[in-house]
Amino acid sequence: MPHETPPVAAPLPPGLPSGLPAGFDWLSPFGASIGSDGLPDFGDRRGEAAAALSADVIAPLADRGTIRVRGADRDAFLQGQLSSDIRELTPSRGQLASYSTPKGRVLAIFVALRHGDDIWLETSRSLLADTLKRLRMFVMRSKVTLEDAGAEAISIGVAGPNADRVLEAAGLLVPSVLCLCAEVDGIVIMRRRGPQNRYSLHGPSERLAALWPKLAAHARQVGTEAWRLTDILAGFPALHPETREQHVAQMMNIDQLDGISFTKGCYPGQEIVARLHYLGNLKRRMFVGRSQTGTIARGAPVVLAGGEGQSVGDVLDTALHPDGGQALLVVLQTSQQESTALRIGSADGPELALLR
Known part of the structure; x- marks a missing residue:
């Protein structure tokens, strides 16, 4: 071409x-x-x-x-x-x-x-x-x-x-x-x-x-x-200095991408990872999202519009989207995955729409 x-x-x-x-x-x-x-x-x-x-x-x-x-x-x-x-x-x-x-x-x-x-x-x-x-x-x-x-x-x-x-x-x-x-x-x-x-x-x-x-x-x-x-x-997970040491592997969907063995034996953090797997109490997962406005920084908090600014997630990675705004990887409380009130940075910040 x-x-x-x-x-x-x-x-x-x-x-x-x-x-x-x-x-x-x-x-x-x-x-x-x-x-x-x-x-x-x-x-x-x-x-x-x-x-x-x-x-x-x-x-x-x-x-x-x-x-x-x-x-x-x-x-x-x-x-x-x-x-x-x-x-x-x-x-x-x-x-x-x-x-x-x-x-x-x-x-x-x-x-x-x-x-x-x-x-x-x-x-x-x-x-x-x-x-x-x-x-x-x-x-x-x-x-x-x-x-x-x-x-x-x-x-x-x-x-x-x-x-x-x-x-x-x-x-x-x-x-x-x-x-x-x-x-x-x-x-x-x-x-x-x-x-x-x-x-x-x-x-x-x-x-x-x-x-x-x-x-x-x-x-x-x-x-x-x-x-x-x-x-x-x-949906490929990304890690940068802004988000290092913030999440357990399952929160970044590494288990769903065949990046965790639950039968291999010990390694650093294995006990925590196994407990989340076998007890089934994981409360955060990684999602793909879009923001139509603003320049989003890695590590920026995800909050609820009209709320008190308490974080319900954070941004892992961003990239320019050709249709405007940015494509995002976010870790989010699974209880909020159907929410239409997600904002980035502050309660009046850019809207976050989850794609999957």
């Missing part, structure tokens, strides 16, 4: 990086620049968001980073730290997992993949350093090494009604089942959850850079936020 020359990017607010994120500097000749959120876009945020919902698109997942886990005890170590059953992680199947405090509050969410002899844990780049530091505290005498994989393991996304053909045209395999993985020349392709075909590609920066123009010949280039919009509408 032909692409218009993007407009000159507006000056960045103070504190945001001036260059493309590490591992994605090769995007500059393709017209990528840094958007107002510090992440790559191609100069047309609303148009990119619209394309992400209906057309074939490719996107840099520059808000993600990867922890590489290696060593003879890697599986046993992660089995004692994460909510998923690492024994079920294979080269052909990835999995969702959470990492929590002993009190069950989620510290990080991972997409786990096997890559050769290593395990890759894709997570929010904004949480990677703190998460890596905490995991290392528990290595002790285990034969395990954990490190930030940096540009050796970055991710790009491919989505759309013909996304399978986009991959095939670039010489890649197409996993047919959710979480199924395939590998071609050191690049792992994983099928992602969503209302339309979505795939993520994981591998070294230089290999994905060489692959990008082959994909761009058949799909529109869109920014990181446009991909985040598809994540939100797919």
Whole structure:
């Protein structure tokens, strides 16, 4: 598809990086620049968001980073730290997992993949350093090494009604089942959850850079936020510094997404997670919503109009919606899921409409 020359990017607010994120500097000749959120876009945020919902698109997942886990005890170590059953992680199947405090509050969410002899844990780049530091505290005498994989393991996304053909045209395999993985020349392709075909590609920066123009010949280039919009509408949980240690994994629907094993044994927070599961007294869940007005911040409280301002939930993630306003992930009291009086920030703040 032909692409218009993007407009000159507006000056960045103070504190945001001036260059493309590490591992994605090769995007500059393709017209990528840094958007107002510090992440790559191609100069047309609303148009990119619209394309992400209906057309074939490719996107840099520059808000993600990867922890590489290696060593003879890697599986046993992660089995004692994460909510998923690492024994079920294979080269052909990835999995969702959470990492929590002993009190069950989620510290990080991972997409786990096997890559050769290593395990890759894709997570929010904004949480990677703190998460890596905490995991290392528990290595002790285990034969395990954990490190930030940096540009050796970055991710790009491919989505759309013909996304399978986009991959095939670039010489890649197409996993047919959710979480199924395939590998071609050191690049792992994983099928992602969503209302339309979505795939993520994981591998070294230089290999994905060489692959990008082959994909761009058949799909529109869109920014990181446009991909985040598809994540939100797919109900894929997100965690950022503003919402870290605020919720138990089930409140973020990680159990419904097969990210929790209730038979694997102990890990941090397991007792709390199991109690909620077996007693059935979970009072909050994650929902997909829309706000037609305002700029919503992560961590903003959800309150009731006409109420006393008491929080009944909070915002996990936001992304620009092409029809106006923002798409949202919110954690909300389940007793309020039918309410038409939900507001964000304050009792007279922007309205929140739940989509599901």
